[in-house]
Amino acid sequence: MTAVDFLAFTRGPLFDVALIIFIAGLAIRFVEILVLGRRRDFSEPRRGGFGSGLRTMFSRTLPETGTMKRAPTTVVAGWVFHIGFLVTLLLFVPHIEMFQAVLGFGWPGLPTPIIDFAGILAMVAMVVVLINRLRNPVMRFLSGFGDYLPWLLTFLPLITGWLVFHRLLLPYPAMLGLHILSVELLMILFPFTKLMHTFTAFLARYYTGAAFGRKGVQS
Amino acid sequence: MQIDETTPNAARSAASGDDRTLGALLAARGVSRRAFLKYSSYLASLLALPASMAPAMAASLAKAQRQSVIWLSFQECTGCTESLTRSLSPTLDDLIFDFISLDYHHTLQAASGHAAEEARMQAMEAHKGKYIVAVDGSVPVKDGGIYSTIAGMSNLDILEETTKDAFAVVAIGSCAAFGGLPLADPNPTGAVPVTELVTDKPVINIPGCPPIPEAMAAVLAHVLTFGILPELDSLGRPKSFYGESVHDRCYRRPFYDRGEFAESFDDEGAKKGWCLYKLGCKGPATSNACATVKWNGGTSFPIEAGHPCLGCSEPGFWDMGGFYRALSVPTGDVARIAAVAAGAGVVAGAAAGALHRATKSAARGKHHTVTVEELEEK
Amino acid sequence: MSANVERAVNAFKEQIDASTAAFFSSCVHCGLCAEACLFYLETGDPKYTPIHKLEPLRRVWWSSYTLFGRLASLIGLAPKVTDDLLKDWKELVYDSCSMCGRCSMVCPVGNDITGMIRKEREGMIAAGHAPDGLKGASSRAIKIGSPMGVTLKAVKAQIGHLEADTGMTIPVNVEGAEYLVLMSSMEIMNYPEYLEAIARIFEAAGASWTIASDAFEATNSGIQIGASDIARELVMRIVAAAERLKVKTVISPECGHAYTALRWEGPNLIGRPFPFKARHILEVLDEFRADGRLQTEGFEEDRLTFHDPCQIVRRGGVIDEPRRLIDMVAKDFVEMDDNGRYNWCCGAGGGVSAIEEAHDLKLTAFLKKKKQLDAVKPEKLMTACANCRIQLEEGMEETGMDIPVIGLTETLAEHLKTPETAKG
Numbered sequence A: 001m002t003a004v005d006f007l008a009f010t011r012g013p014l015f016d017v018a019l020i021i022f023i024a025g026l027a028i029r030f031v032e033i034l035v036l037g038r039r040r041d042f043s044e045p046r047r048g049g050f051g052s053g054l055r056t057m058f059s060r061t062l063p064e065t066g067t068m069k070r071a072p073t074t075v076v077a078g079w080v081f082h083i084g085f086l087v088t089l090l091l092f093v094p095h096i097e098m099f100q101a102v103l104g105f106g107w108p109g110l111p112t113p114i115i116d117f118a119g120i121l122a123m124v125a126m127v128v129v130l131i132n133r134l135r136n137p138v139m140r141f142l143s144g145f146g147d148y149l150p151w152l153l154t155f156l157p158l159i160t161g162w163l164v165f166h167r168l169l170l171p172y173p174a175m176l177g178l179h180i181l182s183v184e185l186l187m188i189l190f191p192f193t194k195l196m197h198t199f200t201a202f203l204a205r206y207y208t209g210a211a212f213g214r215k216g217v218q219s
Numbered sequence B: 001m002q003i004d005e006t007t008p009n010a011a012r013s014a015a016s017g018d019d020r021t022l023g024a025l026l027a028a029r030g031v032s033r034r035a036f037l038k039y040s041s042y043l044a045s046l047l048a049l050p051a052s053m054a055p056a057m058a059a060s061l062a063k064a065q066r067q068s069v070i071w072l073s074f075q076e077c078t079g080c081t082e083s084l085t086r087s088l089s090p091t092l093d094d095l096i097f098d099f100i101s102l103d104y105h106h107t108l109q110a111a112s113g114h115a116a117e118e119a120r121m122q123a124m125e126a127h128k129g130k131y132i133v134a135v136d137g138s139v140p141v142k143d144g145g146i147y148s149t150i151a152g153m154s155n156l157d158i159l160e161e162t163t164k165d166a167f168a169v170v171a172i173g174s175c176a177a178f179g180g181l182p183l184a185d186p187n188p189t190g191a192v193p194v195t196e197l198v199t200d201k202p203v204i205n206i207p208g209c210p211p212i213p214e215a216m217a218a219v220l221a222h223v224l225t226f227g228i229l230p231e232l233d234s235l236g237r238p239k240s241f242y243g244e245s246v247h248d249r250c251y252r253r254p255f256y257d258r259g260e261f262a263e264s265f266d267d268e269g270a271k272k273g274w275c276l277y278k279l280g281c282k283g284p285a286t287s288n289a290c291a292t293v294k295w296n297g298g299t300s301f302p303i304e305a306g307h308p309c310l311g312c313s314e315p316g317f318w319d320m321g322g323f324y325r326a327l328s329v330p331t332g333d334v335a336r337i338a339a340v341a342a343g344a345g346v347v348a349g350a351a352a353g354a355l356h357r358a359t360k361s362a363a364r365g366k367h368h369t370v371t372v373e374e375l376e377e378k
Numbered sequence C: 001m002s003a004n005v006e007r008a009v010n011a012f013k014e015q016i017d018a019s020t021a022a023f024f025s026s027c028v029h030c031g032l033c034a035e036a037c038l039f040y041l042e043t044g045d046p047k048y049t050p051i052h053k054l055e056p057l058r059r060v061w062w063s064s065y066t067l068f069g070r071l072a073s074l075i076g077l078a079p080k081v082t083d084d085l086l087k088d089w090k091e092l093v094y095d096s097c098s099m100c101g102r103c104s105m106v107c108p109v110g111n112d113i114t115g116m117i118r119k120e121r122e123g124m125i126a127a128g129h130a131p132d133g134l135k136g137a138s139s140r141a142i143k144i145g146s147p148m149g150v151t152l153k154a155v156k157a158q159i160g161h162l163e164a165d166t167g168m169t170i171p172v173n174v175e176g177a178e179y180l181v182l183m184s185s186m187e188i189m190n191y192p193e194y195l196e197a198i199a200r201i202f203e204a205a206g207a208s209w210t211i212a213s214d215a216f217e218a219t220n221s222g223i224q225i226g227a228s229d230i231a232r233e234l235v236m237r238i239v240a241a242a243e244r245l246k247v248k249t250v251i252s253p254e255c256g257h258a259y260t261a262l263r264w265e266g267p268n269l270i271g272r273p274f275p276f277k278a279r280h281i282l283e284v285l286d287e288f289r290a291d292g293r294l295q296t297e298g299f300e301e302d303r304l305t306f307h308d309p310c311q312i313v314r315r316g317g318v319i320d321e322p323r324r325l326i327d328m329v330a331k332d333f334v335e336m337d338d339n340g341r342y343n344w345c346c347g348a349g350g351g352v353s354a355i356e357e358a359h360d361l362k363l364t365a366f367l368k369k370k371k372q373l374d375a376v377k378p379e380k381l382m383t384a385c386a387n388c389r390i391q392l393e394e395g396m397e398e399t400g401m402d403i404p405v406i407g408l409t410e411t412l413a414e415h416l417k418t419p420e421t422a423k424g
Helices: A003-011 A013-036 A049-059 A065-070 A072-091 A093-103 A112-135 A137-142 A145-165 A172-192 A194-214 B009-016 B022-028 B033-046 B053-063 B079-085 B113-126 B155-163 B173-178 B213-226 B253-258 B334-365 B372-377 C003-015 C018-026 C038-043 C050-065 C067-074 C083-095 C102-106 C113-126 C132-143 C152-166 C185-189 C193-205 C221-225 C228-245 C256-270 C281-291 C320-329 C356-376 C386-398 C408-414 C419-423
Strands: B067-073 B100-104 B132-136 B168-172 B203-206 C179-181 C249-252 C277-280 C300-307 C330-334 C380-383 C405-407
Touching: A003 A013, A003 A172, A013 A172, A013 A194, A013 B334, A013 C018, A013 C067, A049 A194, A065 A072, A072 A093, A072 A112, A072 A145, A093 B334, A112 A137, A112 A145, A112 B253, A137 C050, A145 A172, A145 A194, A172 A194, A194 C018, A194 C102, B022 B053, B033 B053, B033 B213, B053 B213, B067 B113, B067 B155, B067 B213, B079 B213, B100 B113, B132 B155, B132 B173, B168 B173, B168 B213, B173 B203, B203 B213, B334 C003, B334 C050, B334 C067, B372 C132, C003 C050, C003 C083, C003 C113, C018 C050, C018 C113, C038 C356, C050 C067, C050 C083, C050 C113, C083 C113, C083 C356, C102 C113, C113 C221, C132 C221, C132 C228, C132 C356, C152 C185, C152 C193, C179 C193, C179 C228, C185 C193, C185 C386, C193 C281, C193 C405, C193 C408, C221 C228, C221 C256, C228 C256, C249 C256, C249 C281, C256 C277, C256 C386, C277 C281, C281 C320, C281 C408, C300 C320, C300 C356, C320 C330, C320 C408, C356 C386, C380 C386, C380 C408, C386 C405, C405 C408
Parallel strands: B067 B100, B067 B132, B132 B168, B168 B203, C179 C249, C249 C277, C300 C330, C300 C380, C380 C405
Antiparallel strands: none
């Protein structure tokens, strides 16, 4: 298989397969969570839970100050990674073109030097996150294959993407093929791993925010 | 030029034993030493050689005997030959034909039929081990190679016979280098590139549809000057011409970096000359010198004319998912696939959810009431 | 699978809902919940990481409520819940969790970890893997009427002393009273000043109230041990009394989990809304304050801080009320650095105070509160939960601190304007 065949394969049939597994997997996991349902709450609410739930979906993005002081590495590296990764993923024009093809709509992108910088930030943060996971007693205690695999699945698209952009290591078509392959690997394993938190975290935040909110506590 | 003469080169050359040097030939044709030196400098720069090499190159070239070249045309469209011969600056690029003794070339030679094949045999005999075989077009190998024959011989056999005693093989154009259009899906003739068939001789790929004429001239000059092949990349292409991407040397690159793109062929962005990536430009994936050497005597190149690069010098460029589809865009019908997958996922999720709910109500049904009597026991 | 394990798994299956599934799907093992848990922070032992305490529940979620987990368990790849696992987790689920809810407050993906611990305890107790202290308390609560074995006789004795000392009448079983007042065992046994304070404040406010002879106890061991069956019976006693006496509001005393049990879990335990309001005493006092029915005179001169009882504040929503009330009687009130919804637990909530094996651990956990107190150096420590109060007193005694702990309600009563002065 030549590099170009490989690229054509990753842009074509393999992407289709990855997309099917990704989308269907996401839908399955979401629906099976929602279908479980929650019991009706008979207690008299202090205020509506819905608004609080919505607020918590976003407010949990910022850490409480004490947490920031006690675990600055986890908080800061986590933040930098998420921002860098999302900027790279969502605001790089070639990526937006891909989203446009799948979703039917697009949005404006950012200049490439910013994307380049964001990608590097994300990778550096990921290395810090990994070292932190290996050194922090709690994280090392909690972590297993299920935690290291998603790290790798996330890091590979970043590093290969950066190599494609800078035309390093391999000819462009081969590197682009590798990049797309790494993304497909991510997509295929996404619904089966902790990567799911990307979406379910907002559901979790809503539930908790609404439960606290009913009691009159902004969480 | 030879085509103006009545006697085919090879026949004349072999018959007359023309062993004049290139310098003598050029002088006879009225090309000044100064003009020749200038051209040598140009070729040296194209080959990424230091400027100091130009006089030495000119001297070598002047002393060199004309290189015998046998040009085999297989599954091709003659576009490559057109590209070479219809250059806008004949006095310069035509020199290529002065460097070489084109001993066999369907389109250009006057002889035809058995006489033409005879010329090929003579050249092979006279320059055994020294001649260069230039190939344009791919070679069909399916069904014994019957889909393209010349004088009753399949391309496959001619190639094998001709390259046996060659010094090197130059695959000119994307069809010869990578299979090109004939190899494109579904490849009915079983077309293959030259490199797949010639494994015992050095093969230089000069891909492009067509390739840049200067690339051909410069490579020949390199061989004549140094007696060795130029440095090649992993796809057998001279690094001096194919070392950089169209994208990296494109004058529209700043627009790409700034995020300014033409969204259609007639929008404001297109009129302002913004980047054509979204219109399917394959510049990032294409290694070629179009953006620097340009075409038609340095006039422009496709992107400059407002059209995205098709990536014609890359393997499989016909099958890269469409000329007007951006490189990062999947080639399948992804929007539909995503919709169907989502629908199927929701159904499967609901089915799984029903299973979960059944489990839960079963658990409720089996609820074990905790009593204090039981707590006291345990 | 033994009968015990089967019961536990069955209870887990009953408890897991959409929120549990969303929570487990979202955890990325970032470890930040540990940084919010005083049991981890004060011991440094990673096993006390809150999310780790949920492993048994997580296993049942994955193997029973995810399609992929179901497939995995079909081929035997899903980790199972065993009796040994539950035994090992007993310490993590009970001894080292005061249900303070601080982890739920900081989890970046928004997991209500404490809420899941509550669910997990249902399975633990179904399998019998609960601390003896809590089992005994539950048993006494059901059989005697109070987890500490306090009987109606003891309550009556206290009422007798009170009436003799103050000349007031303590209303018992008064039908049609507006408020039904509950007490915790601790208050009956250790802090009789609470009942006196109520009597005086309510008299001054002109509010009609009563105690129910068959439902004076507010605490609910069933909530702490995690047995809804027991909790329901205990709540039902209060509901029955309130309905019989036709009160408008039932008042939960200065006790943390009693408030959660009545206010938030109660209606769900009995499966219907209450026909009366359930309020914490501080909420009622704050209403009196707002209506001008609670008037005070004079101020505490001491430097004073407030320890937020987790169940009343973070998990109860009574945050501003105590502060408004404190402002009525304190001149030099200082907040600890983490307060209100971000307070730190005393270390003995969620039933921990009733677990003998957790004695040393809860005193270690108290060190978090000690650091907070050392930072503000109060002369008096005020709180609104009898259980917190006991733990704070014990913790300070162990660590050589000497700060008096006072209840908010009784302090308000001390500064109460007498009806005569109020009129004038």
